[in-house]
Amino acid sequence: MSHTDESALAAERTGTAQRLASAVVGVGLVTFVLSLLSVARILTEETTLLGVGLYDFLALGALAMGVGVVVLGVGSRTGAFETNPDDTPGLVTAALFGVGAFVVAGLVASQTLGLGTLGWFALAAVSFVVALFAVALTPEDIGSTLPAGGVAVGAAALVLGDVLAPGFAWEPVGFSATFTGAMVAPLVLAVATLVASWAAAKAYEGYGSRGRQTGAYLLVGINAVGILTVLAGLLAFIALKGVGPATQGFSLVPFEWPFVTNGYSYQPDIVNGVYPAIVGTVWLVVGAVITGVPVAVAAALFLTEYAEQGRFVGAVEIATNGLWSTPSVVYGLFGYAFLVPRLGGSTSLVSGMLVLGFMLMPLCLITSREAIKAVPDEYRDASAALGVSQWETIRSVVLPAALPGVLTGVILGVGRIAGETAPILLVMAGGLRDDAPDVLGSFEFTSAAPYVANDALLQSAPALPYQLYATITAGVSAENAAEFGWATAFVLLVVVLSFYAIGIASRIYFRRRLNA
Amino acid sequence: MTDSSLFDRDARVRRVVESDRDVAALFAVGGVCLLAAFVMFVLDSTMAVVPLVGFVAATGYGWFAHQAETARALTFLGTVSTVVVLGLITVYVFLEAWPVLQLMGVRLFGFTDPITVFGVTLLPGVESYWSTSEHVYSLIPMIWGTFVTTVIATLIAAPLGIAAALFLAEIAPPLVRETVKPAVEILAGIPSIVYGYLGFVTLNTFLFTNLEMANLGSLFLVGLVIGLMALPTVVSVADDALTSVPASMRDGAIAMGCTEWQTMKSITLPAALSGVSAAVLLGIGRAVGETMAATVILGHSQRLPDPLQDVFDNTETLTSLIASQYGNADGLHMNALFTAGVVLFVTVLILSVGARRVEIRMERKLGGGE
């Protein structure tokens, strides 16, 4: 038994090193966020913070972090801070610093020193190898802090030394873009602060496996928050741009909402609206549900209740997956080649319904099958043991139990197809219009086959997503055109995301009920 | 079912035989009617409506007289129709593409310079990539455009998406997880045209101004937008894969004194690898087939960027080619657009089959653990 060399059961977490590390991470998060805001030009070089210009402020932050990180590393090595480092930061860390060295050396050699391809590549490759081994062979505390601190101090020096000033411009050969100081400086600072924050987070837990976990959690957490922020920001941006024009002339009593109840009239004094597009979208969805859902549910029933696992089921599964993944524009092409010539010869609402119905089919089939599979076999056995026939069992036991799941799948599928533009582009079209399609009022009987006719179904109809596309092709430079677009985008977003929200909420609700 | 029918063999047999005959006749009529309706519709005959009415009548009768058998037959028809729809798509897209496939042959993938190895011409050249007046159609610029945008989108969506899925599945506290997961699933529903509008109106101008670009629209921006668009899907599917790894496996590592990060890296992520790769493949499939964002953002020029690696230049993707040119295309030009559809269809089908394969492998692997 050799338990003598083991570390203490308790970890020290309140020392100077922890306070310093937290401070570095704190400064790092602030600098990182400000840097990203500057990349997005929400903050510009004209901004001053605490009396200092934006870039200098960010650079000073990075400088302080760099110094702090180096202190954390050296303090750990000299024994001033109690830590538990491994004897190497690991190959992945070393390789990442190596790649960083490769990029920096390559850029300096090719852009500043003006070496040829062979020259800069050789220099960069040497830097990569040197950095890799230098980091890999030093103990973890020094190996992760010194390079990270170096990155932060270096970036800060470039900005403070006015090398990466707003006037900086780099036109890489072979790219039709210019990287200006306004883009590059905050981007470099953002990367540098991230690296330094990671090193400080490792130091906070005293390196070792726990330190690596904290460092990784910091990066993974920042990534998750970043993704959510960007997506939420996107929604907020569209809402911000769209709510105003979409609610123009809105009043509750008497109820008036011109954007939703008007058509697109091309008249200057009337608010242009999306009423025809909303009606068109509703009809599209109704038609697609009628075409796609019964077939999908029937197929799902057959596959789960009747069919034996075999070649046929395998073929159907491949077909379903194929349909599921077929790009929407290919559905459009198919509709254009197959449906349009057979249904009146021109783009039409009914072609759009059928194409979207075909798209809905695999979506609903997959979810319905899951829902039917999720019905416990005990139900079927219990019903069969009572002498009830298979079809009666399906009708009275399996289907009711699977219904919530099937419905959820339909709702989610509808959300997806309601926002599709590409297929209806080719088979339905229908631009900015003043009148809504009147499907119910257009049915009439004829003397020749097919004996029933409906002009509204055989004409093209507007739909929300296509309307947004039509706004773009018509050009957004005209007065109010962009606003109309934002408002349409907003309404489309609300419609589609409502379907998703309802579908997902009901799924969560029914899953909970099933598990409870 | 009364006792008499259970024991009176003759009566039972008689009834079954009669019923069987009836059902067989019904199926024959219904089947023939449906087949006739389908064939007549394909042949573009308006009279297709007559056999269709016959089919509906047969089904209606069957539903009341022999519900169980009819229901079973109808579910079977539903199953067959999914296969038929995929078959029709394949046939019609290929059929429409055929004239140009025949005209161009391998030159459909031809460069402006012929590719020769030791004096043997492997791939004859084309005079220009895309000329509707001379009927020369090479898909190379579009394939390059699709390839570049897909690579950029994958580089964004795969690592960031997997990292976010790790956060959701393994790190986030339950309350955060339970709110963020549905939110991510809802965000996966943002229609691509909305991203396209944002890209067209806002981001295009932003990059044009701040990167002093020569033109509005670039492959870089399209890739960026598609990557962002694919992110929620990748996060959500990868999260499902990670959470399907049995908790007992994680507990085994934790109880041994491994940190959660070590457990994640060396147990959970490898065990979920197939599912996570399937998520990435799905994301790539979406990126390849994405139409509206590319159509709206790009400047539509059917040529290779010059030089090739200039991601800030404009070209065309397979999808945006179709969406931007179908309006004024006819004859061979339209057929040429269908060849782009064929390439897309085949690529995505391969990706989808690949994704399914790795998924099956994962199910087998984890199934063995129980």
Add this chain to the structure above:
Amino acid sequence: MSETKSIDPEMTDEPRTTTTGESDEELRAEWTAYDFEGDPKLSVDGLDVHYGDEQALHDISIEIPERSVTALIGPSGCGKSTFLRCLNRMNDRIRAATVSGDVTFEGRNIYEDDIDLVELRKRVGMVFQSPNPFPKSIRDNIAYGPRKHGDVRTGLLAKLTGRDDAAREEELVEESLKQAALWEEVNDRLDDNALGLSGGQQQRLCIARCLAVDPEVILMDEPASALDPIATAKIEDLIGDLAQEYTVVIVTHNMQQAARISDQTAVFLTGGHLVEYGDTDQVFENPRSQRVEDYITGKFG
């Protein structure tokens, strides 16, 4: 009438708790007092566990002697597994669980805030109810812990720098597998996937995996419940051997098993109370509590 009698122990016990609670607690303290030589490896004092509003364990106090086998028995839902998971703080991973009281190990209360869970779990290992090998090779399963803890260095970097411990790792794998009585059966297929082993082999692999980290205490949560009689017998033999070097705490619902393998036995009864604790022979042959006697003789539970 006879039915009433068979549930009598619980019926009579419960009122006594409410009317003369003081004496009940005293009684229980008497029944769970266990004197043994040497220092306790783990001592638990006043442990309460709640899952949300529900109390799973009531005021458990127990001292576990070093290098011996301690069996925890009791009917389903009596809290014995919960108690076991308190000893290496695996309960921390269950959302709604709140723990109060002291668990002293190595002179420290492991529920203090600054306790290093990673270090604690290295020293207090655990084997689970159903075998849970990692989907890796047999070798990788055993070497997983030592590799992660930096005890053996392998991989590209170690090879490049000449600090490769491949030989030591090999030794460790062999030693652990031998200790777990699995070496003979798998030594020719160390690179096969561990999921291909039989259930009993998988469970012994999990024990070997736990031993490779060199813990001081091994917690076992019904380790043989998912296995056939032959595999169970092998695991039982193994546990006896392990007690030479390690402190083993084992949860089991099988009373014969507890009687066969353990040095001392703790009996938990419904509601999360520790009712009796003592020398295994004494508990099984001469229980001090009427309820424990009823449980052991099969009258309820």
